[in-house]
Amino acid sequence: MGISLIVVVVIVTALLFDFTNGFHDTANAMATSIATGALTPRVAVIIAGVLNLVGAFLSVQVAKTISSGLVNEAKITPVVIFAGLVGAILWNLVTWLLGLPSSSSHALFGGLIGATLVAAGTGAVNFGAVLTKVVLPAVISPVLAGLVALIATFLAYRLTARSDQGTVSKGFRLGQIVSASMVALAHGTNDAQKTMGIITLTLITAGVLAPNSGPPFWVILSAGLAIALGTYVGGWRIIRTLGRRVADIQTPQGFAAETASTVVILASSHLGFALSTTQVATGAIFGAGAGRRLASVKWGVAGQLALAWIVTLPAAAIVGAVAAWTASTGTAGTVIVAVVAVAVAAGIYAASRRRPVTASNVNDVEQPPTAAQPVAVGGGVQ
Amino acid sequence: MNIAWGSLGVVVVVSLAVGVAVVVLVAFALVGLAARRPVPVDSTGVGRRSSLSPAVGTAVATLCLVAVAAIVGYGLYIIVA
Numbered sequence: 134m135g136i137s138l139i140v141v142v143v144i145v146t147a148l149l150f151d152f153t154n155g156f157h158d159t160a161n162a163m164a165t166s167i168a169t170g171a172l173t174p175r176v177a178v179i180i181a182g183v184l185n186l187v188g189a190f191l192s193v194q195v196a197k198t199i200s201s202g203l204v205n206e207a208k209i210t211p212v213v214i215f216a217g218l219v220g221a222i223l224w225n226l227v228t229w230l231l232g233l234p235s236s237s238s239h240a241l242f243g244g245l246i247g248a249t250l251v252a253a254g255t256g257a258v259n260f261g262a263v264l265t266k267v268v269l270p271a272v273i274s275p276v277l278a279g280l281v282a283l284i285a286t287f288l289a290y291r292l293t294a295r296s297d298q299g300t301v302s303k304g305f306r307l308g309q310i311v312s313a314s315m316v317a318l319a320h321g322t323n324d325a326q327k328t329m330g331i332i333t334l335t336l337i338t339a340g341v342l343a344p345n346s347g348p349p350f351w352v353i354l355s356a357g358l359a360i361a362l363g364t365y366v367g368g369w370r371i372i373r374t375l376g377r378r379v380a381d382i383q384t385p386q387g388f389a390a391e392t393a394s395t396v397v398i399l400a401s402s403h404l405g406f407a408l409s410t411t412q413v414a415t416g417a418i419f420g421a422g423a424g425r426r427l428a429s430v431k432w433g434v435a436g437q438l439a440l441a442w443i444v445t446l447p448a449a450a451i452v453g454a455v456a457a458w459t460a461s462t463g464t465a466g467t468v469i470v471a472v473v474a475v476a477v478a479a480g481i482y483a484a485s486r487r488r489p490v491t492a493s494n495v496n497d498v499e500q501p502p503t504a505a506q507p508v509a510v511g512g513g514v515q
Numbered sequence: 516m517n518i519a520w521g522s523l524g525v526v527v528v529v530s531l532a533v534g535v536a537v538v539v540l541v542a543f544a545l546v547g548l549a550a551r552r553p554v555p556v557d558s559t560g561v562g563r564r565s566s567l568s569p570a571v572g573t574a575v576a577t578l579c580l581v582a583v584a585a586i587v588g589y590g591l592y593i594i595v596a
Binding site for chain 2: 191192265269273277278280281282284285286288289292293296297300301304305308311315318385388389392393395396397399400401403404406
């Protein structure tokens with residue numbers, strides 16, 4: 134059985150999602166390293182891109198289990214997956230424009246759930262699995278990463294307080310290069326595989342692959358390349374938010390935050406919890422900020438991020454649902470969804486060029502809003 | 516609905532233990548390395564000369580970094596395996 138046009142469209146869309154996932158998440162591994170000067174912005178994104186690609190090849194466990202349980206695979210078609218991906222991509226682009234480190238995974242799950250709800254009804258979504266596999270880890274993992282980073286930062290400062298600060302600062306800077314690389318690698322093993330899982334699922338629903346197949350080599354390679362390329366391009370707006378606007382981060386804090394992120398991501402993945410690398414990294418940075426000095430954390434920014442986290446899944450679900458409803462009306466509907474999605478993406482890109490954030494100005498930040506003057510989501514972030 | 520509280524508990528305990536252990540070990544290693552060079556006392560009083568001898572400091576640092584390398588290596592092994 135050959136590959137039909139819609140399957141090709143879904144694969145391309147999935148790789149586009151993977152690309153947005155990559156540039157959305159560069160910040161997870163590299164934001165604090167760039168903020169502390171442990172790595173220059175350009176070197177940081179190259180390391181992150183390469184390690185994401187390497188990570189994509191290390192394991193296929195997450196890809197194999199991505200389709201297990203959230204939605205009923207038997208009831209969905211490539212068109213539904215396409216609509217879900219459109220929802221996820223558009224939400225990723227909107228949050229990138231606002232500089233918000235929202236979860237790409239939640240955007241993906243949300244888009245798929247919304248599209249499935251419209252196309253196949255409530256019976257096709259396993260809400261119990263959504264609660265235990267998505268919502269529960271989403272609540273616990275950032276708090277856990279924050280707690281680990283907080284304790285580790287506090288101890289790091291206490292233990293090294295009486296030692297030569299030059300040696301300590303240089304040592305933690307070197308440590309950051311290793312810890313940031315570990316986060317990038319862990320990210321590749323997790324997030325690249327979400328796209329591999331989606332493409333594999335599409336090929337299975339189209340009858341190209343046998344049920345329960347693992348991802349073919351070309352799927353692993355293309356998904357790895359897409360996320361690596363996205364990571365290399367770098368979501369500078371989000372890097373600025375995490376590295377500069379959350380707290381004033383020093384090298385011991387960056388090291389503690391990245392170590393906490395790596396440990397939580399690896400421990401969770403190993404035991405089968407699908408968590409958001411973005412939320413873990415963000416929680417760890419808040420914890421590291423609080424570990425040195427509670428007042429150094431901008432809690433107003435924390436409020437914005439928490440709101441973005443809560444909204445991500447339902448927002449992507451709504452876009453996915455609308456896209457699925459339109460696309461299910463036939464080929465014309467599917468084309469309209471594609472054209473509208475491309476147009477919106479182009480518009481978001483145009484809007485971002487008004488005040489671009491690039492490798493060269495990522496660390497220059499305007500006087501950030503204080504906790505006493507919380508700004509609305511997007512109000513202070515352009 | 517079936518929440519795997521056991522696995523969740525393991526994630527919490529392992530993350531806390533390993534994350535804090537790695538950072539503390541690196542901090543200890545840096546305390547050891549800092550003892551290798553004599554530090555002039557500056558006006559703020561920060562950077563007093565360590566009473567740790569350079570040799571002991573180096574040994575402690577090496578030991579701590581080997582332990583960290585072991586933890587990181589095992590972490591990589593877990594991803595690959």
